[in-house]
Amino acid sequence: MTTGVRRRMGVEERREQLIAVALELFSHRSPDEVSIDEIAGAAGISRPLVYHYFPGKRSLYEAALRKAAVDLAARFEEPREGPLGPRLLRVMGRFFDFVDQHGPGFSALMRGGPAVGSSTTNALIDSVRQAAYEQILAHIGITAPSARLELVVRSWVSLAESTALLWLDGRRVPRAELELQLVHDFVALTAVSAAYDEEIAAVLRAVLATEPSDGHFADLVGRLVALAPLPQSHA
Template sequence: MTTGVRRRMGVEERRQQLIGVALELFSRRSPDEVSIDEIASAAGISRPLVYHYFPGKLSLYEAALKRASDDLAARFVEPREGPLGARLLRVMGRYFDFVDEHGPGFSALMRGGPAVGSSTTNALVDSVRQAARDHILVHLGVQEPPARLELVVRSWISLAESTALIWLDGRRIPRAELERQLVHDFAALAAVSAAYDAEMAALLHRILRDETADGPFADLVTRLTALAG
C-alpha cells in the first residue's frame, strides 16, 4: 500500500490503486467504519481526488467488492485430478485463507455491508455462489445436475458461507478442523440424498470408489463407525 506519496498515475492505474487500498482497509475493519478521508490518506491523495475517480464511497465499495468476489470465486478453481475429498479439502483451505485474511470484508460481502440490498452487491454475491456451484459440478464430472444434486451442491455452498461467518466471530474452533468438517458435510449431504435417489447413489458410489484410505471421506467413515460402535 502506498502511504503519503504523490505521483502521477493514469486513470485506470489510480482506480486500481484506490480499490486495493480500500480492500486492505476493509480487511481490517468493517467498510462502515472506513472513511473516504482514510482511503485518501492511505493512497497519498486528497479527498476530492478520490471523488474524481469514484462518485462516492458506495461506488468504491462496490468496486472493491467486485475484486474481492472475483478473488473468492477463484479459490474454488482446482485441477480435476485425484480423489474428490482431497480436492475439496484444498478448496476449503484456500476459501478459509481468504476468510482469514479478509474477515470484515468477507462479512461485508456476504451480508451486504453498507450496500445491503443493492442490486450490484446481490449480483456479486450470487456470482461467487454460481462460480462455486459450477466448479463443484466440474469436480463431479456433471454438466446437467439432477434436482437432488443441485440441492446438495447449493446447500453445501450456503453451509460453507454460514460456517465461515460464524467462525469469524471468535474463531473458537480450529480452522483446520472446520475445513475438514465441511468436506465431511458434503459427503454427508450426498449420502443422505443417495438414500432417496438411485442416481445420487450411483454418483456417490463413483466418488467413494476413487477415494484413498487416508482421504477425508474415509476419515468420515472411520469416525461414524466409531460412533456406531
C-alpha cells in the first residue's frame, strides 16, 4: 500500500523543475505577467522555497532563458546533405515550431522583458544569433566569409527573427508560406549581393548547381518571371 509521501527532490533536480515550470508559464504569457507565487504554485512548493533556489524572478528568468536559448540554437542544426533549399525549409520549420510553442516568451525576450538589457540576457540572445549565423555558413561551405557575405547571412538571420515577431501579432500570414518565403529571401539576398561580389556569386552558383529543376529556388525564379515577363520581339 502506498503512503502518498512526496519524494524529496535534490537541489539540481528542483532547480530544473522550476526552470521547466517557468518556461511553460512564459510560453503562454509574458514573463512580466507571471509572478513568483504562480511559479511556486505550479511547482507545488512555497514562495520562500523558490527564493531558496533563485535569488529573484530575474535570476529564474535568465536560467529559463538560458535553457530556451540552447533549444532555439539547436533548431538551426541540420545534416549538411542534399540541396540547400530543403535544408533551410526544415530549419525554418523547427524555428517556427519554437516560436509557436513559446510565443509570449519569445516576443518578450526580443521586444522587452524582466531581464532584457542585462549583460546575461544580451549575451544569450547574441549566442543564438551567432549559432544561427555559423550554421548557415556551414551549410554553404564557407569558413572565412567576406564582409559582404557576413552581412548577407546576418541580415537573413535578423530577417527571420523580425518575421517571426510580426507573425506572432495575429498570425495573419499562413506559417508555411512564411517559412518558404524566408527560404526564398535567403537566395534573393544572396543573388542581389552576388551582383557586386564574385565570392558570393561563386557561392550562389555552387548552391544552385545542387538544386533540382523543380526545387524551392527554381520556384522563386518562376514566380519572379511571372511577375515581369520578358518582352517579346515583334516581327
